Amino acid sequence: MIERIEVYKGVLPAHLSGNYIGGAINVVMKKDASANNITAALSYGSFNTYRADVSTLYRNQKNGLTGRASGFFSHSDNNYEMWGKFSKYTLPGGRIIRNYRTRRPNDEFETIGGRFELGFTDVKWADQFFVGYNISDSYKEIPHGITMTKPYFGRFNEYQAHVFSLNYTKRNLFVDGLALTVNAVHSMRNTYLQDTVSLRYNWDGTLLVKNSEGPPETYGYEPGRGQQGEAIISDIDRTISNVRSNLAYTIVSGHRVSLNHKFENSNRNDKDLLNPARSRWITQNELTTNIWALNYESELLKGKLRTNVFGKYAVYITDQTIPLRETEGVLVYENNKTKRDNRGFGGTLSYQPITNGFLIVSADKSFIMPTDRHIYGEPENNLLPNPDILPEMAINYNLGARYNISRSAKHKWSFYANAFWRNGYDKIIQQTRIDPVIEGRENQVEDIQVTQFVNLSKTQSVGFEAEVNYIFNNRLNAMFNLSKFNSLFKVETDERGNPHSLYDRQVPNEPFFTVNGNVQYRLNNVFQKRSVLNLYYNLGYVAPFSTIWIESEWFTTPAQFPNDLGASYRFPTGKLVVSLDCKNIFNAEVYDNFGVQKPGRSLFLKLNYTINNFNK
Amino acid sequence: MAYAITLDQAINPNFEVNAIASGYGLRSQRTARVQGSTNGNFLYNIQYTGTDGGIFNKYKVEGQKNFADTREEVNTEPILGSSPRWVVAADGIGVGVYASSTIQASGTGAGADFIDVKSTAKIAVLNLNDPQITRQTEFTIPFTAEQTKAGYQIGRIDVPVLNAAKTKIFIGCNLSRTDPTKQSTINTSGNQAWSSGTRDLGTATLVVDYPSLSNPKLIYVDPAISKVNNHSYRTMTQYVGTDGHVYQATATSGSQILRISSTTNEYDNSYNFNLKTALGTANNVAISAWRYIKDGIGIVLYTETGVAGGYIALVDVNARTATKLTIENQTDAGFSGLTAAQNGGKALTGTFGQFQHIGVAGDYAYVPMTPNGVDGNLYLINWKTKQVTKGAKLKNQSGSFYLGAY
Known part of the structure; x- marks a missing residue:
């Protein structure tokens, strides 16, 4: 289903400008509608993970009517083994055993869905026109909070989404050289959260025992309590509309102007199902964003020099409907509207001074609008709102170079290096709340870990990345890259006006040095004639990083070194592909940014079957 | 961060301690609620929020930045939550x-x-x-x-x-x-x-x-x-006196010390020590921390309403008298704190509001006096003679302060 994945660093091309900074990853779906086919895939692997996918494409050659449909089902118990230092077991009486080996509890995930598209391809009035409908239903258990403080048993989410989409692409619309692309999506998403189990558990699923002597006493039921805090059953309905349009005009060959517009509106409605009367008192939140961008792209010097200059303007409006009081059975509301706008601009230049050698320079002043999570918070996840949060602004500089060597047919080399310097203003980060104790309100919130998105006034990221690619005889494909960047705290003075002691310190919870390597080898005609066997090996490395501001051996996530191995075999008919993937073969300790351990060694088997041209 | 020094080093004004740069980090995502053993050989801490919120740790004091984690950990989170109050x-x-x-x-x-x-x-x-x-x-x-x-x-x-x-x-x-x-x-x-x-x-x-x-x-x-609350904040504010009664301060917003009788286990309504009256100040006074030393003598850290700074007084709870002492940097607003409005947009947490422990050894009470973000000194107060000696230098860092001597 995926045609290719594009990775952009620095300034984005015109058709992708939106609410992003520093780069983007664009997943391009297969649009090739030339051959009708049905594809089915089945996979099974570690942690009781199984998945089934079916997809089909049909195109009527005479009138261009095209239909696409796909369905998927996926399930995983995610019960991988954990043994890192934050995996603890509490003995009766309270003593703790560290590095406790246990299977991750309560992290089951299941999802089912379908996607249907109907439209026309390659007709007079459109290159592509589709209307689509996506439906999905998911169940996800929640094993713990942001960190592994204590396990949750019985807290889960259920998600449902109905998404309607419309896509339209046409080159040479009305006049030659004018192209229009429109992508519109309207989604209705529902999140259901339930947390009503009040018993207290150890990580292995047994009940905690209070006393070390005498008959064991467990923590009994506490009506009104859940695993994380108070018992909760809630329903959140989000309606999100998204329209992205791009109108491009090629003035003369090599010079193009384009106008890009992104519209997004999100509306959120919360319901408290445990205390339905409380739902009437919940604030309703709406956020509308409009981003306009104007680009000018040019090709000069016989295509050796390419430039892209852009200007960007964004407006966002927040709208809150806050219930104040009730008068004679009718709720009185207060309406709170704010409007913020921002301007940005930048440019990128790519020059090919020698054959196979490219130089890319880009600079931009960009911003990211806060999302509805940043502004309104998520009470069910103890994320506080921050209505005054400001957009994040960055001034970025990128310098990159690429050089390809392919003198002989057998050996092909490609070198790439990129350096960036990014000055961030009001960077949006998630922070634990630090509040002085206010007399009379001490019994509020202190016990539950609450976080909030805030602006970090000044940060600086400086880094570089280098990558080498080697292809031998079109059979061996090797890649090696390393990336080092530092996010530094750049606030100069502290609350006393003195030089800030944290100035130039690495911001915590962000890995800053990673290495990736990948080797693939293709063998033809192994076992059977006209078969293709692909072998691959991946390695990764993440340098240790801290999860708190001061240097501390305990709160440093250790070095991570996962290795993956795999193979895929395509049968001579070309219809069946079998693949075997072994991830993290050495069972290394791997973590996320908050010290939560990720899966160890795991094995997955996948079968992929394709029927082409079924109506011929 | 913790750092251990000898008593000779403590009294030497030329000796420098930089606990933040060269100290030992006690395990805690946020400010630790540290307590010490009476004999000074151990430090105890229950971690405050974070991945190990509610976990009790014990450290053996071995000098300077050497604190050996005894690895005897206890999980108090199920009963006390992840931000427990304990002493x-x-x-x-x-x-x-x-x-x-x-x-x-x-x-x-x-x-x-x-x-x-x-x-x-x-x-x-x-x-x-x-x-x-x-x-x-x-x-x-x-x-x-x-x-x-x-x-x-x-x-x-x-x-x-x-x-x-x-x-x-x-x-x-x-x-x-x-x-x-x-x-x-x-x-x-x-x-x-x-x-x-x-x-x-x-x-x-x-x-x-x-x-x-x-x-x-x-x-x-x-x-x-008195109708003022006595739940204090981070520091112990009630003690068993030499006479067996419990002396309790109405900390951290009040200025009084009350007495709970050892015979009835009820408040002794004939007893009322008011620091404000004993000092004779016009402004209201709030006790941030205090410690009963011996025979009625105690040392009190307090702030005065409307006055910047943190102040120390020696009190006699038997005679109901108080003597204000003089410390060099006592008028610094970093002790009492500033609101965002008072400090040009950035609130400044006051050291005294977060104080945890006053050390006592022999004839001296040991109080570290570092305003928020500024260097200071360890002060030794002879509780018998009321003499104040300026001791070891304490190097500080932005947003930090020394909050106790154990």
């Missing part, structure tokens, strides 16, 4: 406490009527010498039905102390009163909020038997003497 209640005995209150109303949202309020307390006793939880309990705080219907509740308890006979635990309480006549409103987070009522009850202390933790009871001082 060393007596030698080798740690007591952790937690309280919460829930209001029962006629409905949700704004315009609801107040019906009743229930306050719950949880207590856990920790054996510090052989770390584990020896006993724990949970109960409803025993207000009378009349009192709860009038809106009285306790939402927070702290600073438990064991009496001389080791038969009772006295716990400081944050008593407040919701006005039962006013209807509820909605606050900015969309939650139900209530107005406060006038308080008629005196300072309250929660009492339970030791070691059974049963028989909970509330005792009140005569409201004419």
